[in-house]
Amino acid sequence: MTLSAMRFELISFAICPYVQRSVITLRYKRIDFDLTHIDLAHPPSWFRDVSPLGKVPVLRIDGTTALFESAVINEFIDEVTEPRLMSADPVERARERAWIAHASTLLGALYRVMSATDRAGLDAAAGVLFDDIDPLERFLEPAPLFRGNAFSLADAAFAPLFLRLELMHAARPFPRWNDYPKTRAWAKALLELPAVAGSVGPSFREDLAASLRKRGSLLAAAL
Ligand SMILES: N[C@@H](CCC(=O)N[C@@H](CS)C(=O)NCC(=O)O)C(=O)O
Structure with missing residues (x-):
C-alpha cells in the first residue's frame, strides 16, 4: 500500500472531541479525507462491523481496513504522512x-x-x-x-x-x-x-x- 494511494474516511459524531483530534491532525497535514457523520444513538448497521467498541472515531483506509482509538489513529496518520508530528527522540x-x-x-x-x-x-x-x-x-x-x-x-x-x-x-x-x-x-x-x-x-x-x-x-x- 503506497501512501499516495491511501484514501481516508473518518467516521464521526459531530461533537465528539476524540474525532476532533483526528480532524485536527488531518487538517494540519493538509491530507484529503471524507468525514462521515453518524448518529451514535442510532448507528447505521455497518457501524458495528467497522467499530469493534461501537465508538467513534474510526478511520477507514481505502474503504476496507478500519482503525479505532483516536490516539492510535493519530499515530498511524502521523507515521504514513508528512510532516511528522511526534518527536524523533x-x-x-x-x-x-x-x-x-x-x-x-x-x-x-x-x-x-x-x-x-x-x-x-x-x-x-x-x-x-x-x-x-x-x-x-x-x-x-x-x-x-x-x-x-x-x-x-x-x-x-x-x-x-x-x-x-x-x-x-x-x-x-x-x-x-x-x-x-x-x-x-x-x-x-x-x-x-x-x-x-x-x-x-x-x-x-x-x-x-x-x-x-x-x-x-x-x-x-x-x-
Ligand atoms: N478512547 C476512545 C474514546 C472514543 C469515545 O468515547 N467516543 C464516543 C463519542 S465522543 C463514543 O463513540 N461513544 C459511543 C459509546 O460509548 O457507545 C478514543 O480515544 O477514540
Whole structure:
C-alpha cells in the first residue's frame, strides 16, 4: 500500500472531541479525507462491523481496513504522512504519549462537568477536572505549543479539551481556570491555529448545547 494511494474516511459524531483530534491532525497535514457523520444513538448497521467498541472515531483506509482509538489513529496518520508530528527522540515520544493519555483522562473529567445536572455534582466534577489540570501547569512549559513552535500530536490531543473548556468558561466562569496562565496561553495559541479553528462546524456550539440539554446538564442553559 503506497501512501499516495491511501484514501481516508473518518467516521464521526459531530461533537465528539476524540474525532476532533483526528480532524485536527488531518487538517494540519493538509491530507484529503471524507468525514462521515453518524448518529451514535442510532448507528447505521455497518457501524458495528467497522467499530469493534461501537465508538467513534474510526478511520477507514481505502474503504476496507478500519482503525479505532483516536490516539492510535493519530499515530498511524502521523507515521504514513508528512510532516511528522511526534518527536524523533524515543524518550520525548514516550513523554508525548503519556500526556496524550492524560488528555483523554481530562476529556472524561470535562464530560462529567458538562453533564452535571445539579450544583453539587457540577462543583464536585469541576474539582476533579481542575485537580487533573494542575499537573499541566506544573510540569509543562508550552512555548507556545507543547513542543515549542512545532505542532505535535499532543497539541492535537489537547485542543478539543481546551475548545470546550474555554467555551464553558466564557458562558459560566470556572474560577480555577484563571489559576493556570501557562496552560491557558497554550490553549489560546492552539485555538488560534487554522487547523484547530476549522476542525468543528459552524453549528458546534449549538449542537453541543442541544446535546447537553438532552442530558439535563446544568451548563447547557449558559452555553
Ligand atoms: N478512547 C476512545 C474514546 C472514543 C469515545 O468515547 N467516543 C464516543 C463519542 S465522543 C463514543 O463513540 N461513544 C459511543 C459509546 O460509548 O457507545 C478514543 O480515544 O477514540
